[in-house]
Amino acid sequence: AGPPVLAFFLRALASLVDAQSVVAVVLVNSLAESWIQTARELGWEQLLSEKGPRHTVFHLSWRRAAKPESPAETFPGAYQRLSRFYGPPERQKELLTVWGLPNFDTEDYRLQTQQALLEHLVFRGKVLVWEPGQGQSALLARSAAPSPFLTLAGSDLLALRISALNLQDAPFLPCASVLDLLKLPAGAYGGVLLNLFTEPHVPWVEQTREVLFHLLEPGGVAVVSGTSTDLARFLTSHKGLRVAGDFRFRGWRSVALVRGASGPRLAVS
DSSP: OOHHHHHHHHHHHHTTOOTTOOEEEEEEHHHHHHHHHHHHHHTOEEEEEEEOSSEEEEEEEOOOSSOOOOOOOOTTGGGEEEEEEESOGGGOEEEEEETTSSOSSSOOHHHHHHHHHHTTOOOOSOEEEESOTTTHHHHHHHHTSSSOOEEEEOSOHHHHHHHHHHTTSOOBOOOOSSGGGGOOOTTOEEEEEEEOOOOTTOOHHHHHHHHHHHHEEEEEEEEEEEEHHHHHHHTTSOTTEEEEEEEEETTEEEEEEEESSOSOOOOOO
């Protein structure tokens, strides 16, 4: 997750163990050499090192009498990476980014398709953002709503915390691997912004459609962003959700869907 975070981890770990403890750590080979050098400098003793094709295993112990103070950094602390401005010139916001998440210094094609679509869209009522990343998706959702009550959700606590901070302490729900595990009430949202991440062999298409239909109020709008391949699969089964806008760019795609027959129709393609 970045050298500052790994060093922070080593200091925090030293405050938890005793002289009989053995700590086993698995790292990708590209980080292993620099990491173990940092561990030695901080006072860890290497008991074992075993390198595989892609990963290295270390066993460590802390044999010194003195221990470093338990780190008590305020979030984002060691995770902080860059501070930059994001969004169109007339609505730019300062964005704090962290180690361990993508889009820390620029926006990928997914976010670019999302931004192009949301420029033509207005969310009404409460808005839910799924997998907000560094906070860019949440800032886009906020800019597309007059005065939204915006809630964050996702599977990554780091993403939820930095996004909440970037939106001035926006509320976020407990981490969940998939959205429907949160058991949210029916028709609770006028808008949903869903960043789609799929796994091979998982039958996600129907489940995603059902949870969006469940969450949206009549006339509510969902924006779904993902690869062009995943969105093509999703659009083979979107009963009850009418396509109102579509934007594609370099293998990525964002689609606006309206629950029911009424609602906006966007001039975006």
